[in-house]
Amino acid sequence: MRSVLAGAASSKTHTKGVKLGGPQREGHCQPTGGAVERAEQLRPVFAELAGMSHRQMAVELNARKIRTPAGGQWYAVTVKRVLSRLA
Numbered sequence: 254m255r256s257v258l259a260g261a262a263s264s265k266t267h268t269k270g271v272k273l274g275g276p277q278r279e280g281h282c283q284p285t286g287g288a289v290e291r292a293e294q295l296r297p298v299f300a301e302l303a304g305m306s307h308r309q310m311a312v313e314l315n316a317r318k319i320r321t322p323a324g325g326q327w328y329a330v331t332v333k334r335v336l337s338r339l340a
Contacts, residue, residue: 287322288322288338289338291322291335292322292335292338292339293339295319295335295339296339298314298317298319299335299336299339302314306329307329307330307332307333307336308329310327310329310332311326311327311328311329311331311332312327314327314332315327321335322335
């Protein structure tokens, strides 16, 4: 029932000319300068961890009490994103 109501609301909004969704321009998901800068600061640490899986790197970074750029714990996907900024 919920999907039917959501679909009806979406149709009404669409017919009013309201654009739905976020920006669809090229490069809108590029990391900010701060994210790239923080990744560069971590480059020596990631060089030490080269050869490990993303999961193993996350465990080691957490063991060393190195926080993510956002200040949280490391997960494999966080490691992957930072490494992609260093590539």
